[in-house]
Amino acid sequence: MKCVICKSGEAAQAPVQTEIKACYDHLMVTVQAEACAECGEAYYSAETMRHLERLREEFTRKKIVPPSVGKVYQIS
Numbered sequence: 001m002k003c004v005i006c007k008s009g010e011a012a013q014a015p016v017q018t019e020i021k022a023c024y025d026h027l028m029v030t031v032q033a034e035a036c037a038e039c040g041e042a043y044y045s046a047e048t049m050r051h052l053e054r055l056r057e058e059f060t061r062k063k064i065v066p067p068s069v070g071k072v073y074q075i076s
């Protein structure tokens with residue numbers, strides 16, 4: 001599949017790390033997607049979008065509590 005963002009790269013199946021945000025919490029998720037070899041733009045299937053949406057919902061409601069891999073800091 002030709003990338004519609006940079007119009008030069010070719011998107012191919014690859015594991016892509018994406019991020020779900022819930023307030024100050026960020027959930028890193030690795031999913032299979034079509035990723036552009038040139039610009040890195042990722043194209044998710046409808047099924048993957050649903051999967052991410054479900055994860056966001058469960059994560060927001062604390063139905064799933066994945067292990068923490070880092071912290072978010074802020075200076076105000």
Ligand SMILES: [Zn+2]
Nearest residue numbers: 003006036039
């Ligand atoms: Zn591209």
